Amino acid sequence: MTQLLRTQNDFLACLLDEDAPLPFGWDARQASGMAVYRNAYRTRLIDVLRDTFERTARLVGDDAFVQAATHHLITYPPTNWTIDLAGEEFPHTCAQLFANDPDVGEVAWLEWQMHCAFTAADGEPLTLADFAAETADFDAEQWDELRFELMPGTALRPITYDLVTLWEALADPLLASPVEKLLEPKWVLLWREGEQPTFGLVSETEGLALAGLQQGGTFGKVCAALMNHFKTDDAAAKAGAMLLNWLELGMVRRIHSSRQSTSKDQL
Numbered sequence: 001m002t003q004l005l006r007t008q009n010d011f012l013a014c015l016l017d018e019d020a021p022l023p024f025g026w027d028a029r030q031a032s033g034m035a036v037y038r039n040a041y042r043t044r045l046i047d048v049l050r051d052t053f054e055r056t057a058r059l060v061g062d063d064a065f066v067q068a069a070t071h072h073l074i075t076y077p078p079t080n081w082t083i084d085l086a087g088e089e090f091p092h093t094c095a096q097l098f099a100n101d102p103d104v105g106e107v108a109w110l111e112w113q114m115h116c117a118f119t120a121a122d123g124e125p126l127t128l129a130d131f132a133a134e135t136a137d138f139d140a141e142q143w144d145e146l147r148f149e150l151m152p153g154t155a156l157r158p159i160t161y162d163l164v165t166l167w168e169a170l171a172d173p174l175l176a177s178p179v180e181k182l183l184e185p186k187w188v189l190l191w192r193e194g195e196q197p198t199f200g201l202v203s204e205t206e207g208l209a210l211a212g213l214q215q216g217g218t219f220g221k222v223c224a225a226l227m228n229h230f231k232t233d234d235a236a237a238k239a240g241a242m243l244l245n246w247l248e249l250g251m252v253r254r255i256h257s258s259r260q261s262t263s264k265d266q267l
Contacts, residue, residue, distance in 0.1 A: 045073050045086055052087045052115050055170035056094065056108045060101075068097050084119070087112055103161040103179050106188075107170070110163055110199065113155040113190050117197035120153030125250035134255060142257040144220030148213045148246075149254040153197065155190045156210055163188050164201060187211075191251050205229060206242050219243075 046069045050057050057065040072093040078086045091112050095105030126134075135143070162180045169175050187207025190199040202210075209222045219239070226235035246252055 042070065042073060045078065045083075046070065048083055048086050049073075049090060052084075053090060053108055053111050055111055055167065056104060058170050058173060059107055059166075060098065060104055068093060071097065084115075087115070101179075103166065106159050106161055106163060107166065109157060110167065110188060110190070114197045114199070117153030117155065117190060117192045118195070120192065123151050123253050125151055126247065126252045126254065128244070128247045131247055131252070131255065138257065144218065144223075145258045146219040147216065147256045148219070148252050149256070150210075150214055151191060151251055151253045153190070153192045154214070154251055156187050156202075156207055156214070158204065158207060159186055159188050159201075162201075163199075167199075191249060193250065205238070209239075209242060210246075 046066060049069045049072070050065065053065075060068070069090075072090050073086075075093065076089045080086075080088075091105055091108040094108040095102070098104035135146075138146070160181055162182055165178060165180060169178055185204040186201045187204060187210075188199055189202050189207070189210065190197060192198070205226065209225065212222055212225070213219075223235060223239045226238050229235070230238055
């Protein structure tokens, strides 16, 4: 290792951790300068996190947010080329630090996913007409083996708080922020309408179904899982209603089956 590279590595280590030793040969004046630079560096990164997690900061208060952000930046120092990804693990940090207030981790997760969805790759959703045309000649096996590729930026997770109400309340700093637990398990579903991220709450049944599809599961498995909770006819109707909703929301990008693997994006 060259002396220059060693000095650069020592400088970076000292920048990220005040307990790290100074680069070789530095004196008190340079140590004082490093302290000033480190503080400015962290302040800028905290400002970046505050911009990305505006509602989370409002929910916990500025002092608690700064402490959480500082802890996060020490634990997960930025390693990506873009500062936009500085908050990549911040929802995990919030879930740990505010373990007694799960709504904080849920709001932070939602803000991060909204941030990611906004910059996600563009894609053309499969329309209802295109889907109908591509599946017109499907037999039972093809329907059973049907897989879905969701649009970039789609995200979902189980939640315990009414994030719709909480999100709206946190948008206005003058409003109180009610923290209401849901009466029954729900999932938050996030997708992008054009260039605008949006989200809503879905039932646990639909959340689990979408999670299975997102992980490569088949439509047949979704239907089989629904039959554990509904009668056969009701399960089929439920699966059809969910599928229609996903297509109307523009969440499906491509479909794949045993003898058909193309969609509008591949033609």
